[in-house]
Amino acid sequence: MNILVTGGAGYIGSHTVLSLLNNDFDVIVFDNLSNSSIESIRRVEKLTDKKVTFVKGDIQDKAALAELFCAHNIDAVIHFAALKAVGESSTMPLAYYQNNVNGSLCLLEVMATFKVKHFIFSSSATVYGGDNNVPYIETMPLGEASSPYGASKVMVERMLNDVAKADSDFRAISLRYFNPIGAHESGQIGEAPQGVPNNLLPYIAQVAVGKRKSLQVFGDDYQTLDGTCERDYLHVMDLAEGHVAALKWLNKQRGFTGVEAFNLGTGKALSVLSIIRAFEQVSQQNIRYEIGARRSGDLAAFWANADKANRLLGWQATRSLEQMIEDTWRWQVNNPEGYL
Ligand code: NAD
Ligand code: UDP
Numbered sequence: 001m002n003i004l005v006t007g008g009a010g011y012i013g014s015h016t017v018l019s020l021l022n023n024d025f026d027v028i029v030f031d032n033l034s035n036s037s038i039e040s041i042r043r044v045e046k047l048t049d050k051k052v053t054f055v056k057g058d059i060q061d062k063a064a065l066a067e068l069f070c071a072h073n074i075d076a077v078i079h080f081a082a083l084k085a086v087g088e089s090s091t092m093p094l095a096y097y098q099n100n101v102n103g104s105l106c107l108l109e110v111m112a113t114f115k116v117k118h119f120i121f122s123s124s125a126t127v128y129g130g131d132n133n134v135p136y137i138e139t140m141p142l143g144e145a146s147s148p149y150g151a152s153k154v155m156v157e158r159m160l161n162d163v164a165k166a167d168s169d170f171r172a173i174s175l176r177y178f179n180p181i182g183a184h185e186s187g188q189i190g191e192a193p194q195g196v197p198n199n200l201l202p203y204i205a206q207v208a209v210g211k212r213k214s215l216q217v218f219g220d221d222y223q224t225l226d227g228t229c230e231r232d233y234l235h236v237m238d239l240a241e242g243h244v245a246a247l248k249w250l251n252k253q254r255g256f257t258g259v260e261a262f263n264l265g266t267g268k269a270l271s272v273l274s275i276i277r278a279f280e281q282v283s284q285q286n287i288r289y290e291i292g293a294r295r296s297g298d299l300a301a302f303w304a305n306a307d308k309a310n311r312l313l314g315w316q317a318t319r320s321l322e323q324m325i326e327d328t329w330r331w332q333v334n335n336p337e338g339y340l
Pocket of ligand 1: 006007010011032033035036057060080081082084099103124125
């Protein structure tokens with residue numbers, strides 16, 4: 001089967017491409033490399049001893065997409081390509097709606113033209129918003145997103161539902177990721193943020209390796225055990241395998257039409273301070289940190305109820321926190337400048 005992976009050179013995309021190749025899918029990556037490097041794909045090819053077809057392009061370029069669908073007989077699309085910095089999305093909302101919403105629209109239009117009906121979407125726990133109780137479960141209504149980034153994910157999920165209502169052959173899955181961290185165990189591929197990292201783990205890793213002085217912990221006055229925010233961290237390889245499980249399920253379900261959402265998380269929440277301590281233990285480095293102000297839009301604590309993915313996809317996150325941190329650390333030490 002030929003799987004088109006948009007954004008496949010990025011952090012989660014590259015790990016998923018590796019899992020797809022190891023499961024004998026043929027992969028075509030379409031990426032504009034705005035937040036990634038072709039080197040990730042080269043390394044995936046080396047690790048798997050398999051070839052990836054790579055096409056550089058933008059999902060808003062419908063002519064380029066049409067050319068791609070013409071040249072390859074695409075069976076399904078996994079759609080990662082998006083801008084993903086929550087804070088940045090509040091300062092440049094139009095860029096987020098343009099890239100994430102219009103980009104998805106362009107992709108779905110070209111898919112419709114070429115009658116490609118299977119779609120897996122990178123959604124996020126952020127679609128539950130602040131008003132739902134934890135743990136989040138798929139039957140909850142989509143919430144009021146706290147950022148334009150979150151709103152763009154809600155909009156695409158809505159778009160998928162409407163496409164499915166209008167076309168009974170269209171079958172889609174929204175995978176709602178919690179907090180992916182870690183790297184492939186080889187230390188060859190991992191998260192390579194450009195500039196100052198927005199996310200916790202890459203920031204800690206850069207402090208540990210001496211690239212940054214100190215971490216700002218965004219608030220310690222939340223209603224949690226130690227006052228810092230709690231999140232459901234899962235290993236990026238577990239997440240990658242979740243995509244393979246979803247794709248296999250999509251291919252198998254004869255009776256299923258419409259859109260199905262699945263939470264991908266561990267079901268456990270960990271605080272910022274406990275992540276710092278675990279990182280210190282694994283890396284044997286002292287992580288300097290200061291308690292700073294709360295970050296706007298952060299919720300105190302959320303984690304997944306991931307029973308549905310377990311029940312229907314046979315998927316479960318299996319890798320431990322220690323493994324997540326060991327793999328992050330190996331990647332960071334081997335590649336202090338990312339893919340450069
Ligand atoms: P990433 O930035 O590493 O990967 C995104 C990739 O998409 C990059 O390679 C980038 O170059 C590419 N891209 C962006 N806009 C494009 C466009 N218009 N055309 C073609 N390519 C484009 O991010 P990631 O962490 O791997 O995230 C992948 C997906 O998962 C995103 O949709 C993101 O919103 C979603 N997600 C990520 C997280 C997380 O914590 N990393 C959590 C929930 C959801
Ligand atoms: N965080 C922090 N300092 C940082 C980055 C993140 O204290 O430099 C906290 C943030 O407030 C949140 C958690 O770490 O509680 C995870 O943040 P991240 O941005 O990695 O993921 P999010 O949960 O926002 O998607």
